[in-house]
Amino acid sequence: MSVAPILLIGGAGFVGQQTAKHLQAQNPGIPMIIGGRDLAKAQKVAANFDNTESIKIDIEAADLGLGKREISAVAIFFKDDALAGLRFAQIRGIPHISISSGASEIAPEVAAFMHNPGASAVVLGAEWLVGAVTIPALEMAKKIASINTIKIGALLDEKDSGGPAAEIDMHRLGETLPAALTRKNGAFYWRVGENTKSTFRAIDGTLHEAVALSPYDVMGLATATNAANIAFDLAVGVTSSRRQGKQMSTEIIIEIAGKDKDGTPLQLHQAVFHPDGQMPLTALGVAMTLERLLGLDGKTPTPSGLYFPFQLLGSESYFARLDAIGGRVLTLDPDARRQAENPFA
The missing domain is CATH 3.40.50.720 (NAD(P)-binding Rossmann-like Domain)
Known part of the structure; x- marks a missing residue:
């Protein structure tokens, strides 16, 4: 063409x-x-x-x-x-x-x-990361009949600058825009002050302190799934791969909770991973x-x-291309993962 x-x-x-x-x-x-x-x-x-x-x-x-x-x-x-x-x-x-x-x-x-x-x-x-959360999350959501909660934890390695433009964006969004759009009990609200602080566990189970962020994922996932509770948190630190002595990476933890078609509670945990970072x-x-x-x-x-x-x-097509460039979507065992702080509390 x-x-x-x-x-x-x-x-x-x-x-x-x-x-x-x-x-x-x-x-x-x-x-x-x-x-x-x-x-x-x-x-x-x-x-x-x-x-x-x-x-x-x-x-x-x-x-x-x-x-x-x-x-x-x-x-x-x-x-x-x-x-x-x-x-x-x-x-x-x-x-x-x-x-x-x-x-x-x-x-x-x-x-x-x-x-x-x-x-x-x-x-x-x-x-x-332009679809790296929403596409896997929506694919996960197909397995749950009624979704209550979607929690996203994005972990950037402290050595992964993303370049000058990305640093400017992160500073602006994290410092000059301290409120973060979140969905709680079916309503949108802005997390501010102490309520922006949270934690989540990386792929290897390490607990990371995080702060709330407002990418478009919260709005998109809310309209696509009607989940009552949706939060996005960002942590910057040592990624699981570098903690194992390998190069820095980027990882995204996606947790979805709800009920299956029979009304039985169901939790799914996945991670999106790329060994070369966010870019x-x-x-x-x-x-x-x-x-x-x-x-x-x-x-x-x-x-x-x-x-x-x-x-x-x-x-x-997205997952095929993700695989071709070395990215992975990993299934995590929710029973083996300890609960972190709840951003909806």
């Missing part, structure tokens, strides 16, 4: 480079443009990929400095406070994905879509979303609409 170049704004960063790698591994020779504020850096990165160019992005220009150059889709890897990339995508009628906003920052992008809903597909991509998973989610938006997966391109990544990505 022939497409115009995909524009990766901030594509010279760690996640942008990984996304370009995933895209061309799955779609050899697909045209791309690495856009950035530092042209020399963008040029250096573009030289590593086939059929790939570079450009200095002008956020203040309506055309982003591209002139009339044809583009098929836009992905942006840093917080675009001016919505320049989204505005450009809507003017051109092409799909757009951003990955850096928290739940309390959702309004500008939603408002832009509402103002012009027929312009293009807009993906609110700031689920944790490969984030980049995989962005790449697969772009492929789905453009129909590079052999299906019809995604029509105009407002989407979360999990609404676009099929679990079977």
Whole structure:
């Protein structure tokens, strides 16, 4: 399938480079443009990929400095406070994905879509690692007839910086936005102060102190499952793999509790793991979303609409690609795991 170049704004960063790698591994020779504020850096990165160019992005220009150059889709890897990339995508009628906003920052992008809903597909991509929580969690949820509680514990290794853009995002979301969206007894509320503190156990059972966070997973999982209680907590420390003397990794603990079709209480515990940290998973989610938006997966391109990544990505294809890049979904034994502090108490 022939497409115009995909524009990766901030594509010279760690996640942008990984996304370009995933895209061309799955779609050899697909045209791309690495856009950035530092042209020399963008040029250096573009030289590593086939059929790939570079450009200095002008956020203040309506055309982003591209002139009339044809583009098929836009992905942006840093917080675009001016919505320049989204505005450009809507003017051109092409799909757009951003990955850096928290739940309390959702309004500008939603408002832009509402103002012009027929312009293009807009993906609110700031689920944790772009689908690495929601897709496995929703697959787990199929095994439970009535879901009461979903608890997510994301563990980042303290050595896994994720690059400058990711550090800026984490600082902004963790320091300047201290309240965290949570669902308790069927209602949404904001955890603040001491109520943002929690703990969860890593894959190896080690207890980690955590703080509440507001990625889009809480909203997405709530609407998809109607679970009465949903919380997302983040810990930064030593991951299970590094504690065993191996390299740092990233891990996500997903716990779902409810009842089976006979009314019997049921608990499921799984972990999503990648041995190289957070970036490969984030980049995989962005790449697969772009492929789905453009129909590079052999299906019809995604029509105009407002989407979360999990609404676009099929679990079977996601798990196959996750396995191909070294990621794993591990089943944990709930009977062997001691209870951590309850964020709903």
